[in-house]
Amino acid sequence: MDDSSGNSQFLEVERKQDKTYLVLEGDWTVRNAAPIEQDIERVKQDLGDQQFEVVGDHIAKLDTSGALLLKKLLPKETLPPRLTDKQRSLLKFLPSFSEYAPPKEQGQAPLVAFFSDIGKKTYAARHFLWEIFVFIGRISVCFAGNFLRPRAFRLPSVVRHIDEAGFRALPIIGLLAVLISMVITYQGATQLKKFGADIYTIDLTVISLLREMGVLVTAIMVAGRSGSAFAAELGVMKVREEVNALRTMGLDPIELLVLPRVIGLVIALPLLTFLADLIGLAGGSIMSLSLLHISFHQYLLRVQDVATPTMFFVGMIKAPVFAFVIAVIGCYQGLNVSGSAEDIGKTTTLSVVQAIFVVIMSDALFSVVFSKAGI
Amino acid sequence: MSGLIELQNVTNRFGSQVVHDDVSLTLEENQILGLVGGSGSGKSVLLRTMLGLNKPSQGKVLVAGTDLYALSQEERLELQQKWGVLFQNGALFSGLSVLDNIAMPMREHTDLSPKAIDNLASLKLQMVGLEAEAAGKFPSALSGGMVTRAAVARAMALDPEILFLDEPTGALDPTAAGSVDQLMHSLHDILGLSILIITHDPNTLVTVCDRIAMIVDKKVESGTLEEMLKSTNPKIQEYFSSTRFKAALSERH
Numbered sequence: 001m002d003d004s005s006g007n008s009q010f011l012e013v014e015r016k017q018d019k020t021y022l023v024l025e026g027d028w029t030v031r032n033a034a035p036i037e038q039d040i041e042r043v044k045q046d047l048g049d050q051q052f053e054v055v056g057d058h059i060a061k062l063d064t065s066g067a068l069l070l071k072k073l074l075p076k077e078t079l080p081p082r083l084t085d086k087q088r089s090l091l092k093f094l095p096s097f098s099e100y101a102p103p104k105e106q107g108q109a110p111l112v113a114f115f116s117d118i119g120k121k122t123y124a125a126r127h128f129l130w131e132i133f134v135f136i137g138r139i140s141v142c143f144a145g146n147f148l149r150p151r152a153f154r155l156p157s158v159v160r161h162i163d164e165a166g167f168r169a170l171p172i173i174g175l176l177a178v179l180i181s182m183v184i185t186y187q188g189a190t191q192l193k194k195f196g197a198d199i200y201t202i203d204l205t206v207i208s209l210l211r212e213m214g215v216l217v218t219a220i221m222v223a224g225r226s227g228s229a230f231a232a233e234l235g236v237m238k239v240r241e242e243v244n245a246l247r248t249m250g251l252d253p254i255e256l257l258v259l260p261r262v263i264g265l266v267i268a269l270p271l272l273t274f275l276a277d278l279i280g281l282a283g284g285s286i287m288s289l290s291l292l293h294i295s296f297h298q299y300l301l302r303v304q305d306v307a308t309p310t311m312f313f314v315g316m317i318k319a320p321v322f323a324f325v326i327a328v329i330g331c332y333q334g335l336n337v338s339g340s341a342e343d344i345g346k347t348t349t350l351s352v353v354q355a356i357f358v359v360i361m362s363d364a365l366f367s368v369v370f371s372k373a374g375i
Numbered sequence: 376m377s378g379l380i381e382l383q384n385v386t387n388r389f390g391s392q393v394v395h396d397d398v399s400l401t402l403e404e405n406q407i408l409g410l411v412g413g414s415g416s417g418k419s420v421l422l423r424t425m426l427g428l429n430k431p432s433q434g435k436v437l438v439a440g441t442d443l444y445a446l447s448q449e450e451r452l453e454l455q456q457k458w459g460v461l462f463q464n465g466a467l468f469s470g471l472s473v474l475d476n477i478a479m480p481m482r483e484h485t486d487l488s489p490k491a492i493d494n495l496a497s498l499k500l501q502m503v504g505l506e507a508e509a510a511g512k513f514p515s516a517l518s519g520g521m522v523t524r525a526a527v528a529r530a531m532a533l534d535p536e537i538l539f540l541d542e543p544t545g546a547l548d549p550t551a552a553g554s555v556d557q558l559m560h561s562l563h564d565i566l567g568l569s570i571l572i573i574t575h576d577p578n579t580l581v582t583v584c585d586r587i588a589m590i591v592d593k594k595v596e597s598g599t600l601e602e603m604l605k606s607t608n609p610k611i612q613e614y615f616s617s618t619r620f621k622a623a624l625s626e627r628h
Contacts, residue, residue, distance in 0.1 A: 340515030
């Protein structure tokens with residue numbers, strides 16, 4: 001074997017008489033750890049079973065990473081004589097090296113895992129449904145009980161939530177209503193023009209806005225705005241143990257935190273829907289004027305012909321229901337944050353997804369009921 | 376001895392509120408400096424100023440003679456790799472397991488093989504006295520003491536030259552706090568680290584620190600423990616003559 005093989009910046013093999021020395025030099029630090037590691041592997045391969053002695057006192061700098069690598073070269077029982085005192089104390093300070101073994105995951109056959117996953121999720125969904133109904137039950141009991149002592153309704157808190165969820169949402173919801181009604185009018189106008197039935201565009205706008213779009217767009221916006229805020233606010237309070245603090249003071253988190261939010265939103269969302277309907281109708285008039293050249297007066301007359309109280313109330317009746325669903329899901333998820341801060345993000349997302357899903361579901365349910373009832 | 380990090384006439388101001396007024400402080404090589412002060416006196420702000428996270432309103436932060444806030448982004452990053460920081464609540468990355476938390480700086484800054492990184496990270500874990508089974512856990516599943524230990528291990532990941540510890544023993548029981556003190560001692564003696572500790576723990580101050588700096592009325596006064604004990608400043612006297620402090624002192628003698 002060539003004597004210079006295996007020599008490098010950090011490791012040098014020296015042979016004197018019948019002994020082999022491994023002279024270490026340079027900075028044995030984490031920054032050089034990669035090349036040192038390679039050198040060690042190579043030298044170990046070259047030397048094979050040969051006995052060698054490590055000479056460490058030429059090392060300029062040794063840190064814990066370097067020491068870990070150095071340990072690979074050293075015999076297990078005794079430290080070789082040629083090490084500095086500092087190196088010795090560092091080597092002794094390091095815990096005995098043990099290869100890191102990642103914990104083994106319990107393997108499951110993919111097919112079994114697939115079906116057991118479905119099973120677990122179904123079970124979780126059933127559990128969630130049960131929990132949500134229990135939660136609604138607790139809110140109802142609290143609500144009913146509060147009539148005995150009206151002060152428990154926390155009027156200031158309710159007003160605050162009406163302000164936050166309702167009043168402050170006005171600009172964005174107004175803008176959305178205008179845009180949605182413009183889109184409907186535009187699409188309707190381009191299609192109905194082909195049949196010369198331009199004037200029915202207004203029917204389309206008014207009916208879809210009052211019955212469906214006004215309340216749906218408002219509810220989805222509110223779910224994103226306030227449902228998420230409820231989940232995050234209550235989640236933070238749960239994580240910081242504020243909820244537990246309330247409980248130990250003999251106060252009911254449902255009465256104090258949940259009910260004002262639910263009542264606030266149930267009041268705010270119908271008001272927002274009403275305004276969205278009005279602003280949406282105004283948006284439709286702009287589009288009819290510019291696209292169909294229907295004057296504002298004509299538009300208004302047509303709207304009066306088409307819009308019936310039933311139509312308006314069919315839309316409005318959904319608003320408190322949607323509000324209730326959004327508030328309950330937001331609050332439920334918020335109070336179910338378990339322990340850590342990163343859960344709050346997940347829970348908030350989940351609450352919005354669930355709220356929007358349930359809102360659209362119940363909207364479909366309303367449609368079925370109304371059509372069966374012939375409304 | 377040369378100053379590793381030197382605060383020169385630093386003033387920190389937030390709006391009209393002055394936190395530090397013309398403060399000078401030096402962390403010297405191979406020294407353990409304890410930084411104390413009442414709550415709200417701006418210990419953490421001073422630490423952030425030293426770390427390059429909070430540009431002082433006036434004054435300079437010199438690191439090995441060069442102004443930290445005048446460095447380019449790359450130069451500062453290079454410098455910061457030689458620092459290990461333990462933030463007050465650990466600041467472990469919640470999306471990563473404990474082992475990955477420690478391994479992350481190594482993965483980003485070295486070319487080591489993944490296996491070697493895992494080994495190194497688990498070595499650091501053992502160094503701070505954490506069991507091997509903690510490696511796979513996520514920070515949310517750890518107790519306060521374990522978070523502190525894991526965070527110290529992460530601060531040690533790249534074998535820094537300077538260690539900054541913000542209240543390392545704050546959340547620990549006395550036994551665990553004692554072993555963290557012991558760990559700091561070992562790191563200092565064996566690896567020659569310079570350490571800055573922000574602490575409320577009289578035992579840490581008495582047993583570990585070479586020098587003590589105290590923030591009093593927006594100024595910093597520093598000296599050895601003996602010098603601080605002899606200080607004529609009434610607030611410093613009050614701090615060092617508190618019963619808890621006396622208990623720690625009597626334990627030493």
